[in-house]
Amino acid sequence: MPRSISEKDAPSPFQEGSPVVSRTRSALFNVYWAAWTACFALPLVVLAALGCPTKPIRAATRLWSRGILFGLRYIVGLSYVEEGRAHIPAEPCLIVANHQSAWETLAFLILIPNVAIVAKRELVAIPIVGWFLRRSPMIIIDRANGTQALRTMIDESRMAIAEGRSILMFPEGTRSTIDAPVQFKRGVELLYAKLGLPVLPVAVNSGLYWPHGGSRHIPGTVVVSYLETLKPGLSGGEFMRGTQDAIDAELNRWRSGTPEMSLQAS
Numbered sequence: 001m002p003r004s005i006s007e008k009d010a011p012s013p014f015q016e017g018s019p020v021v022s023r024t025r026s027a028l029f030n031v032y033w034a035a036w037t038a039c040f041a042l043p044l045v046v047l048a049a050l051g052c053p054t055k056p057i058r059a060a061t062r063l064w065s066r067g068i069l070f071g072l073r074y075i076v077g078l079s080y081v082e083e084g085r086a087h088i089p090a091e092p093c094l095i096v097a098n099h100q101s102a103w104e105t106l107a108f109l110i111l112i113p114n115v116a117i118v119a120k121r122e123l124v125a126i127p128i129v130g131w132f133l134r135r136s137p138m139i140i141i142d143r144a145n146g147t148q149a150l151r152t153m154i155d156e157s158r159m160a161i162a163e164g165r166s167i168l169m170f171p172e173g174t175r176s177t178i179d180a181p182v183q184f185k186r187g188v189e190l191l192y193a194k195l196g197l198p199v200l201p202v203a204v205n206s207g208l209y210w211p212h213g214g215s216r217h218i219p220g221t222v223v224v225s226y227l228e229t230l231k232p233g234l235s236g237g238e239f240m241r242g243t244q245d246a247i248d249a250e251l252n253r254w255r256s257g258t259p260e261m262s263l264q265a266s
Helices: 019-038 041-049 054-076 103-111 121-125 129-134 147-162 187-195 236-254 259-265
Strands: 078-083 094-097 116-120 139-141 167-169 199-204 220-226
Touching: 019 054, 041 054, 054 078, 054 103, 054 129, 094 103, 094 187, 094 236, 103 116, 103 220, 116 121, 116 147, 121 129, 121 139, 139 147, 147 167, 147 187, 167 187, 187 236, 199 236, 220 236
Parallel strands: 078 220, 094 167, 094 199, 116 139, 116 167
Antiparallel strands: 199 220
């Protein structure tokens, strides 16, 4: 006769990796995020009084980002690993990555320290952080402006390149789930054609551990996979195969048995 499961045998809701522990860690991290961000209110005032010098602002932004990654690692248990860094060109390039969570937006400030990120206007509305991000500077576009947004993106990208900075773009335009097919907006092809830069495709699986639309953070290891670089001057079809399709294929590594599903099933 099958042995019945006693209360003693049942797994504790407080054991490592349980939903209760995961939610508690997420809540503690959210408090940490707010407290760490608040520490930058005084530097904001000082830097604004000094005329918003770009280098100190960029350094402060990277320090903030490092602090957030520190909190993710030691409170949530979420770290990251990079694969294929040898593919990163020595000269400025156009970096295109899939977008699954807020993780990659802040992590790329550390992974590619001098990067200029193409971001939507809503990002700089975040208190304190938004002030630093705008002046790092990022390339802020208002997608509602259509043609003007494209012109701004191209002009400011050229300015960043002249300063020796690479451009990072999330061409999906919004965050998606790990299982959703990667689908780029058309603006990235135009930017590629106008800039004439090598292109570095990057696949990230952050959505497994920081699901879109939620405040939960799941322990694990985010993988940042730098794929083979594309040369300038390719046709639209070649560009899409080497970026959108290559990233989509790379994500197939993580599209079954997600940690999030495991936690929900526990």
